[in-house]
Amino acid sequence: MDGGILLDLSDMNRILNFDEELGVVEIEPGVTQGQLSEYLKHTNWMLDCTGAGPDTSIVGNILERGFGHGPTGNRSRHFAISELILSTGEVFKLSRSVRYCGRAGLSANLHELFTQNNIAVVSKMKFELMLRPQSSLRCLVRLRSSNDLVEYIEIVRQLKAEGSIDGLPHLGNRYRILTMMERFNFDKWDPSSGVSDNDIAPLCKKHGITPWSGAFLISGTKQVAKEKAKRVKTLLKTIAQVNIVNFENLRRVNTVAAKAGKLLGRIEIYRRLQHSLDDFTQMMDMFEGNPKDLALKGCYWRYNGDIPQKMDPVSDGAGFFWIAPALPMLGDEVEKCMRLTKQAFDKAGFEFGVTITAVSAHMCQAIISIYYDASNLEEVEKATDLRRKLSALYQRHQWPCYRRAVDEMPFDVGGELEPDALTLRSRIKVALDTDNMLAPGRYQMDIPAARKGGRL
Numbered sequence: 001m002d003g004g005i006l007l008d009l010s011d012m013n014r015i016l017n018f019d020e021e022l023g024v025v026e027i028e029p030g031v032t033q034g035q036l037s038e039y040l041k042h043t044n045w046m047l048d049c050t051g052a053g054p055d056t057s058i059v060g061n062i063l064e065r066g067f068g069h070g071p072t073g074n075r076s077r078h079f080a081i082s083e084l085i086l087s088t089g090e091v092f093k094l095s096r097s098v099r100y101c102g103r104a105g106l107s108a109n110l111h112e113l114f115t116q117n118n119i120a121v122v123s124k125m126k127f128e129l130m131l132r133p134q135s136s137l138r139c140l141v142r143l144r145s146s147n148d149l150v151e152y153i154e155i156v157r158q159l160k161a162e163g164s165i166d167g168l169p170h171l172g173n174r175y176r177i178l179t180m181m182e183r184f185n186f187d188k189w190d191p192s193s194g195v196s197d198n199d200i201a202p203l204c205k206k207h208g209i210t211p212w213s214g215a216f217l218i219s220g221t222k223q224v225a226k227e228k229a230k231r232v233k234t235l236l237k238t239i240a241q242v243n244i245v246n247f248e249n250l251r252r253v254n255t256v257a258a259k260a261g262k263l264l265g266r267i268e269i270y271r272r273l274q275h276s277l278d279d280f281t282q283m284m285d286m287f288e289g290n291p292k293d294l295a296l297k298g299c300y301w302r303y304n305g306d307i308p309q310k311m312d313p314v315s316d317g318a319g320f321f322w323i324a325p326a327l328p329m330l331g332d333e334v335e336k337c338m339r340l341t342k343q344a345f346d347k348a349g350f351e352f353g354v355t356i357t358a359v360s361a362h363m364c365q366a367i368i369s370i371y372y373d374a375s376n377l378e379e380v381e382k383a384t385d386l387r388r389k390l391s392a393l394y395q396r397h398q399w400p401c402y403r404r405a406v407d408e409m410p411f412d413v414g415g416e417l418e419p420d421a422l423t424l425r426s427r428i429k430v431a432l433d434t435d436n437m438l439a440p441g442r443y444q445m446d447i448p449a450a451r452k453g454g455r456l
């Protein structure tokens with residue numbers, strides 16, 4: 001970073017306040033998912049985790065408008081900024097009431113202004129927790145055919161709109177699921193043309209992976225969760241294999257299997273089954289507010305070496321780009337986006353991995369992963385080009401990307417949707433960070449007039 005100053009906020013890691021009646025915490029930016037999860041362990045409240053693992057910042061994620069899995073998972077709806085610092089050094093306090101009152105009063109509409117907007121450093125934030133449910137069920141969905149995606153989206157829209165699903169169901173395609181279990185086979189497959197569906201068919205069979213599969217939380221009192229599960233199953237079973245799993249039972253079975261492993265562990269097939277069960281239990285435990293590193297393994301799909309015990313894709317050099325178009329919650333539109341995206345991946349010779357998350361009854365977000373071998377310069381160039389092409393595709397079809405990766409900086413917003421919004425954002429940027437000091441190029445256009453303090 002030439003000539004820049006990096007603000008490392010990781011030591012600002014105090015949990016400043018926990019209102020146990022209301023289920024609200026106030027934290028500093030260095031507080032991680034793992035830290036807060038541990039802090040809340042013996043309380044009635046829990047963190048609605050993202051899949052990003054225990055070491056990631058909660059404030060960083062909320063400011064990027066990230067999402068978790070449960071009822072408070074749409075994180076940008078559930079926070080208030082209590083303190084921020086401008087580039088002038090001025091400190092502003094936006095939420096002074098001792099007890100949390102949501103977003104009310106004069107600062108009501110200011111909080112979201114500081115998400116994805118690099119105009120201030122947020123130093124304190126309050127946010128809402130999720131009540132630990134009395135009954136915690138998991139709904140596992142496996143679509144029988146790739147053609148059923150359209151119908152799945154239509155059904156989930158209905159289930160979310162009527163309140164039968166209050167979490168954020170994630171659905172992954174077969175490559176996305178496979179990357180968490182297997183690695184690219186450099187001995188068998190040609191990285192320049194990518195892997196075909198036939199190549200991976202035996203692996204999908206081995207792990208029981210269908211074209212699309214997902215899991216989500218169904219929570220509430222015992223009676224409420226049971227009724228919700230019944231409704232979800234009735235609607236989805238027309239197109240999918242649906243299993244409802246009680247998490248406590250799953251945990252018990254896993255403990256018994258681990259004990260039996262001491263006796264049967266020499267039998268290969270038993271070892272494999274036990275390993276899969278353990279991974280699955282760990283993944284489902286994330287919905288209990290316990291963040292996991294499991295999704296990180298996917299970043300190593302085309303990594304040409306041994307995966308280190310402590311994974312860090314950036315310093316290990318695992319090649320991974322993501323791009324995240326937001327889509328209306330309409331089956332045909334989602335299917336069209338997936339079809340066109342797959343065509344682009346096939347042409348570029350990469351495996352198309354994606355998860356689709358129903359954030360609300362109205363919109364869903366696709367997180368599309370491009371895994372590449374970072375030690376192969378030609379492949380890096382190809383992956384970068386694919387991301388550029390996808391970005392253009394999503395602009396053409398009016399599917400705005402809901403957030404941008406740091407490695408897209410300086411953010412080229414030339415063809416972006418909503419040019420008027422960019423003009424307004426740039427005016428706010430000029431007013432509050434006149435010298436363009438905070439993360440220049442992160443989200444705003446770097447307009448020379450803005451730096452001179454001129455009017456845009």
Ligand SMILES: Cc1cc2nc3c(=O)[nH]c(=O)nc-3n(C[C@H](O)[C@H](O)[C@H](O)COP(=O)(O)OP(=O)(O)OC[C@H]3O[C@@H](n4cnc5c(N)ncnc54)[C@H](O)[C@@H]3O)c2cc1C
Nearest residue numbers: 029050051052056057060061063066067120121122295296
């Ligand atoms: C395998 C994997 C799975 C993931 N799964 C999910 C998921 O399920 N849901 C999801 O939402 N995300 C997910 N992510 C993304 C992840 O959540 C981000 O890593 C997270 O947003 C926080 O990143 P960080 O801790 O590195 O924060 P940082 O990189 O430190 O911060 C993120 C951004 O916010 C800005 N920022 C940080 N702190 C402040 C501050 N105090 N004031 C002003 N600006 C600030 C920074 O400039 C930066 O641009 C996943 C990532 C990976 C690798």
